[in-house]
Amino acid sequence: MDEHKNEDxxxxxxxxxxxxxxxxxxxxxxxxxxxxxxxNYKKALSVGIKLQ
Incomplete structure (x- = not known):
């Protein structure tokens, strides 16, 4: 997400x-x-990833 913002x-x-x-x-x-x-099973997705 931040990579896209920083690139252009x-x-x-x-x-x-x-x-x-x-x-x-x-x-x-x-x-x-x-x-x-x-x-206990897997790592939760961040809020930014869910919105994307």
Missing amino acids: TNGFSNFHRMGYQIYQDILIRTGDRTKPKKS
């Missing part, structure tokens, strides 16, 4: 179909509802 903003926008600022706003608004839950 057009690449991020093309890949995600939204600007980085909009992505961050959605991430902040939905972060509490999509928090990773603990599991």
Whole structure:
């Protein structure tokens, strides 16, 4: 996620179909509802990966 942002903003926008600022706003608004839950079987996905 951060790799796309650091490389160029057009690449991020093309890949995600939204600007980085909009992505961050959605991430902040939905972060509490999509928090990773603990599991004994596998490592939980981060909130950013779930949003992608």
